Amino acid sequence: MPETSRIRTVSIITLLGAMLFCAFFLALSLGPTTVPFSAFIPNDIVGMIVTLFTGGDISGFFPDHTSYLIIYSIRLPRVIAAILVGAGLAAAGAAMQGLFRNSMADPYIIGTSSGGAFGAAFTIVFMGGLFLPVFAFIGAIGATFLVYIIATRQGRASVETLLLTGIAISMFFSSILSFLMYSAGKSLHQIVFWLMGGFWNVSWSDVWLGLLIPVGGIFLIALARDLNILSLGEEDALHLGVNVEQFKRVLLFISAAVTAVAVSIAGSIGFIGLITPHVMRLIVGPDHRVLFPASMIAGGLFLLMADTLTRSFLGEMPVGVITSFVGAPFFIMLLRRRMRA
Amino acid sequence: MIDVNGLSAGYGGDDIIREITLWAEKGEFVGIIGPNGSGKTTLLKTLSRVLERSGGVVTLEGRILSDYGQKELARIMSVVPQETGMNFSYTVKDIVMMGRFPYQERFKKETADDYRIVREAMEVTNVIHLKDRAVTEISGGERQRVIIARALAQQPKVILLDEATAHLDINHQVEILSIIRDLGENVTKIGVFHDLNLAAEFCDRIVLMGEGQVRAIGTPAEVLTIKNLRDEYGITAMVQSNPVTGRPLIMPLSESVPSVLRGVRIHIISGGGSGAGLMYTLAAAGCLLTAGVLSPMDSDFAAASQLGIPCITVPAFAPITPAVCGALGAYLDEADVIILTAMPIGVGNLPNIQALTSDRRSRLILFVPPGGEFTDCTPAGDGSFLAAIRDAGCPVVSSRNDLYREVEKRVITRKSRK
Numbered sequence: 001m002p003e004t005s006r007i008r009t010v011s012i013i014t015l016l017g018a019m020l021f022c023a024f025f026l027a028l029s030l031g032p033t034t035v036p037f038s039a040f041i042p043n044d045i046v047g048m049i050v051t052l053f054t055g056g057d058i059s060g061f062f063p064d065h066t067s068y069l070i071i072y073s074i075r076l077p078r079v080i081a082a083i084l085v086g087a088g089l090a091a092a093g094a095a096m097q098g099l100f101r102n103s104m105a106d107p108y109i110i111g112t113s114s115g116g117a118f119g120a121a122f123t124i125v126f127m128g129g130l131f132l133p134v135f136a137f138i139g140a141i142g143a144t145f146l147v148y149i150i151a152t153r154q155g156r157a158s159v160e161t162l163l164l165t166g167i168a169i170s171m172f173f174s175s176i177l178s179f180l181m182y183s184a185g186k187s188l189h190q191i192v193f194w195l196m197g198g199f200w201n202v203s204w205s206d207v208w209l210g211l212l213i214p215v216g217g218i219f220l221i222a223l224a225r226d227l228n229i230l231s232l233g234e235e236d237a238l239h240l241g242v243n244v245e246q247f248k249r250v251l252l253f254i255s256a257a258v259t260a261v262a263v264s265i266a267g268s269i270g271f272i273g274l275i276t277p278h279v280m281r282l283i284v285g286p287d288h289r290v291l292f293p294a295s296m297i298a299g300g301l302f303l304l305m306a307d308t309l310t311r312s313f314l315g316e317m318p319v320g321v322i323t324s325f326v327g328a329p330f331f332i333m334l335l336r337r338r339m340r341a
Numbered sequence: 342m343i344d345v346n347g348l349s350a351g352y353g354g355d356d357i358i359r360e361i362t363l364w365a366e367k368g369e370f371v372g373i374i375g376p377n378g379s380g381k382t383t384l385l386k387t388l389s390r391v392l393e394r395s396g397g398v399v400t401l402e403g404r405i406l407s408d409y410g411q412k413e414l415a416r417i418m419s420v421v422p423q424e425t426g427m428n429f430s431y432t433v434k435d436i437v438m439m440g441r442f443p444y445q446e447r448f449k450k451e452t453a454d455d456y457r458i459v460r461e462a463m464e465v466t467n468v469i470h471l472k473d474r475a476v477t478e479i480s481g482g483e484r485q486r487v488i489i490a491r492a493l494a495q496q497p498k499v500i501l502l503d504e505a506t507a508h509l510d511i512n513h514q515v516e517i518l519s520i521i522r523d524l525g526e527n528v529t530k531i532g533v534f535h536d537l538n539l540a541a542e543f544c545d546r547i548v549l550m551g552e553g554q555v556r557a558i559g560t561p562a563e564v565l566t567i568k569n570l571r572d573e574y575g576i577t578a579m580v581q582s583n584p585v586t587g588r589p590l591i592m593p594l595s596e597s598v599p600s601v602l603r604g605v606r607i608h609i610i611s612g613g614g615s616g617a618g619l620m621y622t623l624a625a626a627g628c629l630l631t632a633g634v635l636s637p638m639d640s641d642f643a644a645a646s647q648l649g650i651p652c653i654t655v656p657a658f659a660p661i662t663p664a665v666c667g668a669l670g671a672y673l674d675e676a677d678v679i680i681l682t683a684m685p686i687g688v689g690n691l692p693n694i695q696a697l698t699s700d701r702r703s704r705l706i707l708f709v710p711p712g713g714e715f716t717d718c719t720p721a722g723d724g725s726f727l728a729a730i731r732d733a734g735c736p737v738v739s740s741r742n743d744l745y746r747e748v749e750k751r752v753i754t755r756k757s758r759k
Contacts, residue, residue: 101428222447229439233426235391240495241415241443286429 009290012283016297020083023301027079027308028071039067081202081210081265082307082319083300086272088213088262090299091220092255093273094280094291098231099251100159103281107259107273110166110252114173115143116263121180121191129190133209133264140260143169148252156245159234162252197267197320199307206265216258217296223251224288231286269320271327272299278334342367342529343388343499348397350387356395357383358553365499365546368526372540373533374564375550376574381533384550385503388531389420401499415443419492421505425484430475433487437462437472440494462493466520482513489520500524502532506539518543541565541589549573565589567625567648577625581647596741598626599749607748608632608676610693615682615713617644622741624648631672634661634693661692669696678748679705683713686726691719694726702733706747709739 029035042048042061051058062068092107100109108114119139123132147169151161181191220227226247230237234244259273276299277291284290306322314322343365351357358380365371373381386392388399390406399406401417409417419440440462441455463469466486471479476487485505492500500521506514514536521530522543534540540547541561549557549564551573557564570578570591579592607623608631609616616632617640624630633653635642645652653668655661661669673679673696686694697705707730709715717724731737738744 098429101426103428225442225445225447228431228435229442231429232436232439235420235422236425238391238411239389239415239418239420239422240439240491241412243411281429286431287435 005285009284009294013290013294013297016294016301020297020301020304023304023308024079024083027082027304028075030308030312031070031075032312033070035067035070039064040071077204077207078199078202078307078311079304080207082199082304084207084210084213085199085262085266085269086276086299086301086303087217087296088210088258088299089269089273089303090276090280090295091213091217091292092259092262093299094277094288094295095220095227095251095255096273097277097281098227098288099248099255100163101231101233103278104274105163106271107255107262108170108268110162110256111143111147111169111173112140112256112259113263113268114170114177115146116140116260117195117268118143118173118177118180120194120267121177121184124187124190124194125180125184129187132194133206136264136267137260139173140263141256143173144252144256144260148249157248159248193318194267195320196318197269197323198310198316198318199266200316202265209261210265212261213258214296216254216261217292219254220251220258221289221292223247223254224292227251227288228286231288267318267320269303270324271331272303272323275327275330275334276302278331342369342402343531344398344400345388346398346400348384348387348394348399350383350392350394350396352383352392354395356553358387358550361397361555363548363555363558365529365531367498367529369545370522370530370532370543372544372547372561373531373550374535374537374540374547375556378552379550379573380553381550382503383553385501385531385533389418389501390414412443415495417497418499418501419495419497420501420503421485421489421492423504423507425488427476427484430477432473433468433476433479433490434459434463434472436476436487437468437490437494440491443495458496459490459494462490465493466490482509482517485509485513485517486520489517493524497528499529499531502530504533504535507535514539537565537570537591541591542583542586561589565591568627571625571627577622579621579625594622594625596622598622599745600626601749601752602745603627604629605748605752606631606675606677607680608672608678609680609682610697611635611641611680611682612639612684612690614640615684615708615710616641616680619680619682619708619741619744620644620648620650624650631676633672634665634669634690636689658689661689666692666696669693673697673701676704678751680744680748681705681707681730683707683709683715685716685718687718688720691726694730697730699733702730702735704751705730705733705735706744706751707731707735707737708744709737710741711739 025037028040029037044061048058048061059065059068089107096105096107096109097103116136116139119135120132123129123135147162147165148157151157151165181188184191226242229240229242230244230247237244277295280291280294280298284294307319310317310319310322345361345363348361349356349359361384373384375381383392387394437459438451438455441451441459463472466489468483468486468490471483476484502521506517518539544561546559547561547564548555549569556573557569565580567578567580570576577594577596577598579594581590583590604627606629609619612635620630620632621644630650632645632650635652635654636657637654638657642652642654653665653672655665679701715727717727736747738747
């Protein structure tokens with residue numbers, strides 16, 4: 001890689017990182033009650049970290065106890081979760097677009113979101129929403145697994161069959177979901193809210209679960225070179241030494257796991273996984289070694305900003321509404337550009 | 342280098358290719374030809390392990406093909422497909438660098454060697470000036486050169502080409518095949534060809550496939566014969582020798598000659614180029630031809646010798662001796678049909694006409710194409726010999742199609758008489 005293009009990609013990623021860094025603090029500060037930045041800073045950082053790791057109470061290190069509660073118990077987990085979910089959806093989207101060789105693919109394309117929605121609706125209707133993230137996760141992973149099993153024949157799963165099977169399974173789960181909603185009675189609004197996606201009841205336990213997302217991201221970056229080659233076509237990839245079927249299995253598993261984690265935290269938030277990799281590909285190019293980290297930062301940034309917007313100014317409207325509202329016209333714009341090209 | 346022994350393979354349990362046995366020596370360029378559905382692409386896909394074999398053995402450098410790991414194989418064998426789908430705008434150098442993938446370890450960066458090899462590959466295929474362009478924005482010919490550069494970056498010992506130039510213009514076809522041919526002694530090339538003339542021009546040996554089996558293997562001249570083309574492709578074709586390279590040059594003819602003419606013995610008496618066209622079409626149709634008497638200066642003689650038609654000759658301006666007349670008589674008596682084409686008749690070739698005795702006239706057809714006519718250039722100049730022939734009631738035809746019909750009629754009546 002000549003120096004000029006490397007400098008370009010490094011500076012773009014640095015810029016995105018810096019924007020995410022600023023947005024992070026801005027998001028902590030903004031909300032129904034604005035907290036000044038000074039309230040974030042503990043008066044003894046080293047002491048606080050030591051206390052944190054020994055499991056003690058760190059609230060005493062902060063100047064204002066109310067601000068501490070707002071920031072560290074409510075906003076911080078939510079902000080981190082939004083970043084992680086955004087990053088996860090964008091990374092999984094980039095992986096699916098590369099695998100399906102189609103920049104219109106998204107992380108939900110192989111049934112992950114409808115499976116997750118089914119799992120969530122199931123526990124809402126029959127178990128009063130108990131273990132909702134677990135059920136959503138199982139539903140999401142299960143649907144993807146089902147798609148893979150159905151599409152595989154003699155150890156091979158063609159991407160065309162995966163795509164069509166994904167559509168069929170999604171429709172199947174959607175119909176069950178519709179039935180559950182039809183018979184949900186009073187808990188209908190809970191399902192609808194979950195479907196629209198949001199972070200209003202996120203807690204630290206969701207953040208711990210969400211840490212699986214950067215782990216998955218690292219795996220995806222490790223597979224980036226293989227995915228670059230696979231995005232030229234499966235036969236070409238085979239001839240260049242990629243063990244195609246095994247690679248597809250690994251890639252599908254990681255991206256489904258990342259998506260399932262994201263879905264179980266925040267419901268099925270649309271358009272992040274479609275738009276972010278698409279836009280980042282226009283900016284940093286198609287090389288997945290750059291595209292994955294760039295999409296993850298940009299996806300985190302986008303979802304954080306959207307969530308902060310709804311939390312601070314729009315009275316907790318589900319964030320999925322905003323991403324779709326902004327995302328759809330943007331997508332149409334890209335589509336028109338493509339048609340002209 | 343590559344040994345294929347009794348190889349069978351196909352899709353979903355049905356074998357498309359059966360019992361294929363062939364080999365390629367180190368550095369050789371082997372072409373695979375055959376009509377659509379003959380299994381040539383299936384063969385190539387089996388050699389590149391896209392398809393699994395159902396029987397037989399392929400060895401590559403003495404090792405069984407299926408024993409190679411995927412990356413290991415990619416270090417020895419590269420494949421240039423007909424077309425590569427380019428959905429994402431990688432730059433040319435990114436694509437060529439992908440050819441280094443089989444040599445790279447995960448998490449390791451590209452080495453200086455990788456960059457050097459990629460650069461050299463782009464230079465050989467003449468795409469170095471495009472290195473920073475997106476592959477989605479360059480022309481089809483340029484893109485195919487990029488794919489070849491990628492294949493070269495793999496530093497393969499074998500390159501497989503699956504109709505690698507089929508979609509390109511003739512200039513790019515020649516350019517790309519020249520690059521591949523000139524890769525040298527260390528790279529064995531095996532290519533599927535649609536275009537027989539390109540195969541003849543570039544390959545050291547040719548494998549002709551038909552209905553999933555090998556029908557012929559040999560040098561282009563050995564394989565690309567009128568008979569093989571007729572049997573496998575079902576075409577009437579002219580096979581000449583390329584005057585520049587001496588390789589076979591194939592020209593399919595649109596004219597169809599009735600298949601019942603195959604094996605019919607025909608003697609053609611012609612001159613001054615009046616019989617050359619007939620010789621090509623009748624030979625392509627599988628007739629057993631003889632010709633003469635012709636002078637070696639005659640263009641009909643050139644056609645006859647190119648087609649390998651037995652031909653009685655006398656030097657120009659030399660008289661036709663009784664011995665020659667005897668040979669001619671033997672040919673005439675063997676022939677099922679005798680064709681006499683319109684030409685000027687002089688003292689030199691008059692014995693040709695005189696040899697047409699009344700018995701032989703019963704098998705005679707006169708071919709007088711538009712613009713052709715019998716002219717009497719003998720000292721007597723009265724056309725009496727022509728009158729004699731005409732009086733015998735021989736059919737006179739003016740087009741080749743009528744001629745074929747007339748020959749066909751003769752063959753059928755002769756058969757029914759038997």
